[in-house]
Amino acid sequence: MCAEKIVAQKSQRALRLAEFLAGAKATLPLIVGAIPFGIIFGTLAEPSGLSALGALAMSLIVFAGSSQFIALGLLAAGAAIPVIIATTFVVNLRHLLYSANLVPKVRHLPQRWRIPLAFGLTDETFAAVSGRYMGSDDLTHAHWFYLGSMLAMYGNWVLCTALGVGLGELFPDMTEWGLDFAMSVTFIGMVVPYLRNTPMWAAVIVAGAMAMATVGLPHKLGLMVAAVCGISTGLSLLLLQQRKVAAQEVTP
C-alpha cells in the first residue's frame, strides 16, 4: 500500500482532531499568561462588589478579560451599570478589527460555526489563529484549529476564575490586606508595556489628568471624558509624527 493511499484513507475526523489539538497547543503559551489574570479576577470580585456567582457568570458569559477587570474597577468605584457597559463596548471595539481580519477565513462557514467562533474571539485566540491562517495553504479544517484555541482559552479562563473565587472565599478578610491596591498594581503592570513612544505617553498622561479633573462627574462618566481626551491626544500626535516622516521622505 502506498503512502498516498494511507493519507487519503485517514479519516476527516482525525484531521479535524489534529487541527483542534494544534489550536489548543498553539494557544498554550498565551493561556499560561492568562492564568494569573483569571485567578486575580476571581479573587478581587467579591471585594469589588461582584458576587462569587456573578464573577463566574461573567467569565462564562462575557469572556473578555480586560473589560471584566475594568468592570470590577468601576464597580468598586461605584460606577453606574450603563457606564460599565459603555466602557466594555469601547474597550472591546478592537475586536471589530480582529473580526474584519478573519471574515475572509470564516465566511464559507454556516452560522452555527460563526456564532461560537465570534464568541471566542479574544486577543489570545486571534493571535494564535492568525498564525495558523498565515502558516499553511490548506485551510479546509482550519476552523477546528480556531475552535481548539478558543475552547482551551475559555476552559482555562473559567477554571482560573473559579480558583480565584475559591481563594477569595478561603481568605475573606483579604480586603483588609489592601486588595484594592491589587487592582491598581495589576493595571499598572498592564499599562507600562504600552509606553513605547511619545504619543502613547501623551495619551496616558492626558487621560490620567482628565480623570482627576472630571472625578466629580456623576456615575463615573469622567472615565469616558478622560478616555476620549487621551485617545484623541495620542492619535493626533501619532498622525502628526507620521505626516512629518512622510514629508521628510518626499524632500531629499
Next chain:
Amino acid sequence: MNEVVLILGMFAVTFSVRYVLFAVAGRVHFPPWLSTGLGFVPPVVLTAIIVPAVLIPQGELWLSWRNPWLLAGLFSALVALVRKDLLTTIVAGMLCFMLLRFGLGF
C-alpha cells in the same frame, strides 16, 4: 438583580462587536486612523482608573509621600518599566504596599 443586567449588558456589547462582521460576512476596510486609535484604548482607560484610585484612595485627594497607594503605585510603575513582567510587578507592588501600610504604618 443588578448583576444580571450588568453581565447581560456586557455580553450583548462584547458579542455584538465580535459577531457583527462574521454575521454579514462582508468585506470591510477600516481607515488606518481607526485601527491606530483603538490601539490607544486599553492603556488610556486603565490609566483613567488607576490615577484617581491611587491619588484619592479614601475619598479625598491625598498628594503626599505618606500616601502608600501613591508611593507603591510609583514603585510598581518603576518595576514594570525595568522588568516588563506582569507577575513580578504585581508581587513587588503588593509587597511594597503592605510594607508601607502595615509594616511602617503609613
